[in-house]
Amino acid sequence: xxxxxxxxxxxxxxxxxxxxxxxxxxxxxxxxxxxxxxxxxxxxxxxxxxxxxxxxxxxxxxxxxxxxxxxxxxxxxxxxxxxxxxxxxxxxxxxxxxxxxxxxxxxxxxxxxxxxxxxxxxxxxxxxxxxxxxxxxxxxxxxxxxxxxxxxxxxxxxxxxxxxxxxxxxxxxxxxxxxxxxxxxxxxxxxxxxxxxxxxxxxxxxxxxxxxxxxxxxxxxxxxxxxxxxxxxxxxxxxxxxxxxxxxxxxxxxxxxxxxxxxxxxxxxxxxxxxxxxxxxxxxxxxxxxxxxxxxxxxxxxxxxxxxxxxxxxxxxxxxxxxxxxxxxxxxxxxxxxxxxxxx
Amino acid sequence: xxxxxxxxxxxxxxxxxxxxxxxxxxxxxxxxxxxxxxxxxxxxxxxxxxxxxxxxxxxxxxxxxxxxxxxxxxxxxxxxxxxxxxxxxxxxxxxxxxxxxxxxxxxxxxxxxxxxxxxxxxxxxxxxxxxxxxxxxxxxxxxxxxxxxxxxxxxxxxxxxxxxxxxxxxxxxxxxxxxxxxxxxxxxxxxxxxxxxxxxxxxxxxxxxxxxxxxxxxxxxxxxxxxxxxxxxxxxxxxxxxxxxxxxxxxxxxxxxxxxxxxxxxxxxxxxxxxxxxxx
Numbered sequence: 257x258x259x260x261x262x263x264x265x266x267x268x269x270x271x272x273x274x275x276x277x278x279x280x281x282x283x284x285x286x287x288x289x290x291x292x293x294x295x296x297x298x299x300x301x302x303x304x305x306x307x308x309x310x311x312x313x314x315x316x317x318x319x320x321x322x323x324x325x326x327x328x329x330x331x332x333x334x335x336x337x338x339x340x341x342x343x344x345x346x347x348x349x350x351x352x353x354x355x356x357x358x359x360x361x362x363x364x365x366x367x368x369x370x371x372x373x374x375x376x377x378x379x380x381x382x383x384x385x386x387x388x389x390x391x392x393x394x395x396x397x398x399x400x401x402x403x404x405x406x407x408x409x410x411x412x413x414x415x416x417x418x419x420x421x422x423x424x425x426x427x428x429x430x431x432x433x434x435x436x437x438x439x440x441x442x443x444x445x446x447x448x449x450x451x452x453x454x455x456x457x458x459x460x461x462x463x464x465x466x467x468x469x470x471x472x473x474x475x476x477x478x479x480x481x482x483x484x485x486x487x488x489x490x491x492x493x494x495x496x497x498x499x500x501x502x503x504x505x506x507x508x509x510x511x512x513x514x515x516x517x518x519x520x521x522x523x524x525x526x527x528x529x530x531x532x533x534x535x536x537x538x539x540x541x542x543x544x545x546x547x548x549x550x551x552x553x554x555x556x557x558x559x560x561x562x563x564x565x566x567x568x569x570x571x572x573x574x575x576x577x578x579x580x581x582x583x584x585x586x587x588x589x590x591x592x593x594x595x596x597x598x599x600x
Numbered sequence: 601x602x603x604x605x606x607x608x609x610x611x612x613x614x615x616x617x618x619x620x621x622x623x624x625x626x627x628x629x630x631x632x633x634x635x636x637x638x639x640x641x642x643x644x645x646x647x648x649x650x651x652x653x654x655x656x657x658x659x660x661x662x663x664x665x666x667x668x669x670x671x672x673x674x675x676x677x678x679x680x681x682x683x684x685x686x687x688x689x690x691x692x693x694x695x696x697x698x699x700x701x702x703x704x705x706x707x708x709x710x711x712x713x714x715x716x717x718x719x720x721x722x723x724x725x726x727x728x729x730x731x732x733x734x735x736x737x738x739x740x741x742x743x744x745x746x747x748x749x750x751x752x753x754x755x756x757x758x759x760x761x762x763x764x765x766x767x768x769x770x771x772x773x774x775x776x777x778x779x780x781x782x783x784x785x786x787x788x789x790x791x792x793x794x795x796x797x798x799x800x801x802x803x804x805x806x807x808x809x810x811x812x813x814x815x816x817x818x819x820x821x822x823x824x825x826x827x828x829x830x831x832x833x834x835x836x837x838x839x840x841x842x843x844x845x846x847x848x849x850x851x852x853x854x855x856x857x858x859x860x861x862x863x864x865x866x867x868x869x870x871x872x873x874x875x876x877x878x879x880x
Contacts, residue, residue: 296775296776296777298775298777298778299775299776299777301777302776302777302780302781303690303694303776303777305686306686306687306689306690306693306694307690307694307699309682309683309686309687309690310686310687310690310691310695310699310700310703311699311703312683312687313683313687313703313706313707313710313747313748313751314702314703314706316710316744316747317706317709317710317713319721319725320713320717320718320721323720323721323724323725324717324720324721324724327720327724374620375620375623375624376620376624377620378616378617378619378620378621379617379620379621379624381617381620382617382618382620382621383621385617386614386617386618387618387621395621395625398625398628399624399625401628402624402625402627402628404801404802404861404862404865405631405805405858406804406805406806406807406832406857406858406861407805407806407807407808408805408807408832408835408836408839408854408857409631409635409805409835409854409857409858410631411836411839412835412839412850412851412854413630413631413634413635415839415840416634416638416839416847416851417630417634458627461624462624465624489606489607489609489610490610490613490614491609491610491613491614492606492610494613512712515712516712518714519712519713519714519715519716519717520714521714521715521716521807521808522807522808522832522836526836526839526840546714546716546808549716549719549720550716550808550811553719553720553723553811553812554811554812554815565720566720566724569716569717569720572714572716572717573713573714573717576712576713576714576717577709577712577713579712580708580709580711580712580713581705581709583712584705584708584709
């Protein structure tokens with residue numbers, strides 16, 4: 257939502273503050289550790305206290321990783337690397353291979369990005385460069401609102417509205433146009449990879465849009481003016497000045513979207529069909545790493561089963577950690593540490 | 601000639617971008633209309649006052665789930681708010697060094713951790729030692745999800761407080777810690793509350809981390825040490841059930857949930873609009 261930002265603007269407009277940069281030199285000098293001797297006990301205690309709370313966040317992140325490794329150790333030791341490359345998931349015979357779920361996650365997320373990235377970047381361009389001033393606030397508010405809808409509500413809508421549409425219109429259409437490809441063959445249940453990816457696309461578009469929006473706004477207007485002064489049209493200005501400047505940040509925005517898509521659970525669980533088999537068809541029911549945990553965790557009857565599910569969680573965590581860390585660094589490099597932070 | 605082509609390309613790009621915006625907002629319109637139409641027609645008094653009926657029976661409501669959601673959010677706030685606000689204060693006031701960078705980075709990465717993984721984390725840390733699903737476990741999971749959101753918004757709001765206010769307090773001989781607590785935090789109060797409410801709106805709809813922590817309950821919860829229901833979880837159970845009457849109630853539940861979330865974010869918007877400027 258825009259609230260914080262608007263408030264920020266309002267605060268900056270308040271005459272008392274004058275300069276908009278709220279970290280004046282004098283303040284940091286006052287607090288710098290070496291020059292002023294720290295005699296006040298209260299100050300030191302307070303600083304230690306808030307510092308401890310800050311460190312607690314790092315500790316939570318580290319302990320999530322640690323807990324998942326410890327809880328899945330049994331399964332890691334039993335199956336080793338074959339956990340990641342075996343496609344047999346058979347709780348009855350205590351055989352666990354996560355490949356079908358990894359496949360489902362990768363295909364569903366990439367398909368979702370394929371749909372969401374052009375739309376998201378296009379919308380961000382529309383918001384920063386094209387839309388008339390009066391339209392910008394309501395459109396960006398509505399986009400942010402899309403991000404506020406809970407996953408389970410998307411899932412509900414998916415089950416009762418999107419799935420029937422897919423079954424009766426979209427999938428038959430795709431099958432008649434591209435039916436020669438194995439991707440679009442097979443029975444059309446409505447549920448399955450394709451439907452899940454469309455729902456995911458709807459869900460990640462607001463993240464890609466708002467982070468890209470922020471990145472594009474961080475492009476200095478001198479860049480735009482220089483291009484326009486050379487006689488460029490708006491599109492040429494975008495192509496030669498704005499998009500290259502923001503490219504790193506946009507890639508970061510896309511990766512943030514990817515991180516979201518990979519970890520998304522409820523909506524996917526509700527429309528993907530939950531069948532752990534690799535199939536060439538996008539119409540086929542499938543399962544993602546997140547959805548198999550959601551489905552089977554509370555039904556797991558023996559320890560190794562639970563540990564195997566936790567190991568899937570561990571893989572999921574590691575993948576999203578890497579993607580998010582890279583994405584943050586990319587976005588930070590363009591828009592600064594505040595960029596995209598509170599929005600995604 | 602060339603200019604006409606350039607102008608046409610330019611026009612085409614602009615129209616495409618506008619169409620993208622329309623395509624992005626179209627699902628919002630579709631979902632809202634479905635939610636309003638199917639939700640309102642299924643909403644009745646019993647929905648707010650009665651317990652769920654056994655599977656297959658018509659009628660009943662989600663009173664326990666609505667209360668459960670409120671209880672879980674309160675528990676989550678108990679964990680997420682103090683840690684988040686003070687960590688945000690640290691980042692804004694002292695977080696210029698390498699440690700600050702690490703914490704900021706950890707908070708941002710924590711925001712991207714899938715909520716189902718947070719569920720496993722809470723299951724291992726709370727459910728297993730306590731030998732059972734509980735409201736505490738659910739609240740813990742939601743608290744962890746709130747934490748980074750509260751931290752980062754608090755940091756931003758505290759950073760916006762003008763340095764001259766701090767200097768004025770310090771010049772009067774007020775120690776730094778009192779300056780932060782009594783001057784800086786009071787000034788940033790409106791913004792911090794906004795951030796908190798947004799975090800609440802975000803966790804109110806979380807389902808995945810509750811599946812094997814709070815677990816759900818068809819009855820009133822008995823104390824915080826047992827399973828408890830929550831609106832999004834009840835909605836999920838009902839949506840994937842084969843019963844028409846449960847589907848009807850799922851739509852009603854979705855409408856109530858969205859109403860709750862919207863109310864939270866909008867009320868904060870309106871409340872802080874006047875107040876925040878006045879405090880400066």
